[in-house]
Amino acid sequence: MNDPLQQLIEAIKVGNRKIAATATQTALDSGSSGKEVLGALSEGMDDVGKRFKANEIFVPEVLVAARAMKKSMELLEPILVKSGIKPEHTLVIGTVKGDLHDIGKNLVAMMMKGANFNVIDLGTNLPAQTILDAAIEHKADLVGLSALLTTTMPAMRETVALMNKEPHPFKIIVGGAPITQDFADDIGADGFAIDAASTVELARTLVTSS
Amino acid sequence: MTGKEILLRALKCEATPRVPWVPFVGVHGGALIGVDAKDYLESTEHIVSGLKASAKRYRPDGLPVVFDLQLEAEVLGCQLAWAQETPPAVISHPLDAGYAIKALPTLSVEKGRLPLALQAIRETKKELGEEIALYGLLTGPLTLALHLRGDDVLLDMFDEEEGVVALLDYCAEIANQMVDAYLDAGIDVIAVVDPMISQIGPSHFTDWVAPRLDEVFSYVRKKGALSSLFVCGNATRNLAAMCATQCDNISVDENVDLAELAKVARAAGKSFGGNLQLTKILLLGDEADAKREVVRCLDQAGDGGGFILAPGCDLPYAVKPENLEAVAALVHDPYLIEVARNLPPKDSTDTFDDIPIPDYAAENQVLVDIVTLDSAGCAPCAYMLKAAQKAADEYGGTIDVREHKITTRDGLAYMAKLGVTAIPSICVDGRERFASIIPQRKELVACYQTAAAAK
Ligand code: B12
Numbered sequence: 275m276n277d278p279l280q281q282l283i284e285a286i287k288v289g290n291r292k293i294a295a296t297a298t299q300t301a302l303d304s305g306s307s308g309k310e311v312l313g314a315l316s317e318g319m320d321d322v323g324k325r326f327k328a329n330e331i332f333v334p335e336v337l338v339a340a341r342a343m344k345k346s347m348e349l350l351e352p353i354l355v356k357s358g359i360k361p362e363h364t365l366v367i368g369t370v371k372g373d374l375h376d377i378g379k380n381l382v383a384m385m386m387k388g389a390n391f392n393v394i395d396l397g398t399n400l401p402a403q404t405i406l407d408a409a410i411e412h413k414a415d416l417v418g419l420s421a422l423l424t425t426t427m428p429a430m431r432e433t434v435a436l437m438n439k440e441p442h443p444f445k446i447i448v449g450g451a452p453i454t455q456d457f458a459d460d461i462g463a464d465g466f467a468i469d470a471a472s473t474v475e476l477a478r479t480l481v482t483s484s
Numbered sequence: 485m486t487g488k489e490i491l492l493r494a495l496k497c498e499a500t501p502r503v504p505w506v507p508f509v510g511v512h513g514g515a516l517i518g519v520d521a522k523d524y525l526e527s528t529e530h531i532v533s534g535l536k537a538s539a540k541r542y543r544p545d546g547l548p549v550v551f552d553l554q555l556e557a558e559v560l561g562c563q564l565a566w567a568q569e570t571p572p573a574v575i576s577h578p579l580d581a582g583y584a585i586k587a588l589p590t591l592s593v594e595k596g597r598l599p600l601a602l603q604a605i606r607e608t609k610k611e612l613g614e615e616i617a618l619y620g621l622l623t624g625p626l627t628l629a630l631h632l633r634g635d636d637v638l639l640d641m642f643d644e645e646e647g648v649v650a651l652l653d654y655c656a657e658i659a660n661q662m663v664d665a666y667l668d669a670g671i672d673v674i675a676v677v678d679p680m681i682s683q684i685g686p687s688h689f690t691d692w693v694a695p696r697l698d699e700v701f702s703y704v705r706k707k708g709a710l711s712s713l714f715v716c717g718n719a720t721r722n723l724a725a726m727c728a729t730q731c732d733n734i735s736v737d738e739n740v741d742l743a744e745l746a747k748v749a750r751a752a753g754k755s756f757g758g759n760l761q762l763t764k765i766l767l768l769g770d771e772a773d774a775k776r777e778v779v780r781c782l783d784q785a786g787d788g789g790g791f792i793l794a795p796g797c798d799l800p801y802a803v804k805p806e807n808l809e810a811v812a813a814l815v816h817d818p819y820l821i822e823v824a825r826n827l828p829p830k831d832s833t834d835t836f837d838d839i840p841i842p843d844y845a846a847e848n849q850v851l852v853d854i855v856t857l858d859s860a861g862c863a864p865c866a867y868m869l870k871a872a873q874k875a876a877d878e879y880g881g882t883i884d885v886r887e888h889k890i891t892t893r894d895g896l897a898y899m900a901k902l903g904v905t906a907i908p909s910i911c912v913d914g915r916e917r918f919a920s921i922i923p924q925r926k927e928l929v930a931c932y933q934t935a936a937a938a939k
Contacts, residue, residue, distance in 0.1 A: 289642060329721065331685065332683060332684050332685040332688070332721075333638060333683040333684065334638040334639065334641055334642070334683075334684055334685075334688060335685070337635065337638055337639050338638075338639055338642045341639055372567060374565065374573040374574075374575060377635065377683065380635070399565070423570060424763050424767065424800060425567070425569045425570055425800070425801070452763060
């Protein structure tokens, strides 16, 4: 396995950040383009997402893969900036007011980064207005809201309602354990995804359809 | 045998006259007495009143005294954010920057909310402890490690092993200090609550978490008490590994297949429980939903004992008390379980067009429909049927008394079409007159006479 890109893919899959960093450097040094390295990262994270969805790996394994991806991105980003390659789409994501669960939201953010979205993670316990302001400031294409408590589902509803009061250029996606497609439709969100891997698919369809 | 004895026997997988029931009342106790989660969890008096109210309404065999997985974390330096309808949440991790475990504050029963929690245990013990077993809930090692260190603890399992080992060992020591404090205060069952176990795989569980859990479980055993491993969240993949620890009991959330757990737990000689759906059924559903849910759990748990009926995790603040009362009613009356077993499914659209009922107004005689489970097998049904027949004899006019068993399609049709609200039930000329309560002969005769006069 001498191909550094192949090595990078494997390193992401098992979450080895050291190999991820050296493979990224070797690939760039030996003439791979920024875009090719990015492709390898996405392929690795895609695989991680699928195995998480299939219950073959669990939260720690995804977190460690994402950390390896981050190491690689640190080396890759300056190259991408230089060559003018920017993620085409921006996701602003956060957990709604009153809710401090963030593991699922973090996984979604990481997988979306892996899928080459520009991800602005606002954190947890966010007032509706804060999310809306950030969406406008960062010219978001997508806004992602997470809620894990039945007691914070109303806060999700209020956040979507606040955003939908005025016309806006972004699509709203929602998720979290108690959220369902019905609830998403009911509160006026544009999409719902059951897990991180499906979120990537959903996001891709929503941004291409708009 | 008291409820407490039944529960303690079931926890040890010994035979019991019925299935014991433990509603995990946490902040819901506050809702019962009209205070919010913060006021509740910060007051011995409120906690004791909440538990007394729960004992009265839900007739439990066991109760947790304080359901708050942030008690220890707060003492150890985590900041908390309070909410009105949930327990507080940890919002800062003192070990964020590294494993400076020695620099953490020491745990003592004098600190944080431990004094008020322990006092609540002592008072509840005095008030309810004869009849009801008390559960002392402590934060499991993985969840406490997450509180102290944040998500990084999961990452560190891959390349900061020493730090994680030290932290988990430390969390097990804290747990054992809580065991001492709880048992001294009068706790009967130690529940190690570790929801984060639902987020890791079996190999991480076995390598990292199980050894620390066993330190706690073996300590509890040495002290002569019982222990439960309590995991909120979907722990399906870890069930076998959880059953391989030294706990006496496994308690699981609603997303676990109870039939599967029953197999694995019984093979390992462990009692098991939990699984009643919190949100869809107990919080948002109605009493009929709650009854069906009890039947589902009992059926999936199967025969073979060692089963404890309980919710999947702590009850939501605003859970409907009538739903829990419906659960309690079934627990204490096997007959009501049989009735519930025959309830039509929730989304049934069956209109029973194939079973016509009489046009009562057009009949010359008085028609009495007794809707029962089956008078042959159910004592109250037999009494009610007999009462209706005896009253008919005494009334002496033309009258027809007929039994409809809800174990048959005919019975279900009558139940639906006459709008019967309880079983057994007496309907006179198509109207429910006596639901579940057997009337005095005089009253019933008078009712027949009125019906005849109205013709
Ligand atoms: C881990 C956990 C915690 C951790 C949180 C750590 C953290 N940093 O997040 C701790 C222990 C701190 C905690 C605290 C509490 N918790 Co908690 N917790 C859980 C648990 C076990 C797992 C949640 C989780 O991380 N899952 C793993 C991730 C990967 O899954 P996920 O979040 O569902 O995310 C996936 C999808 O939903 C989706 N997704 C998520 N977000 C988004 C967003 C978008 C835009 C999209 C498209 C998709 C998407 O993709 C994700 C990845 O595949 C659940 C149990 C459960 N059944 O979910 C309870 C649970 C959510 N907690 C609960 C409760 C009550 C609490 C507390 C109030 C009290 C307590 N028990 O101590 C506090 C509340 C704190 C607060 N105010 O927020 C309840 C909620 C009950 C209810 N119906 O409301 C649950 C369901 C447990 C239970 N059965 O009672 N909790």
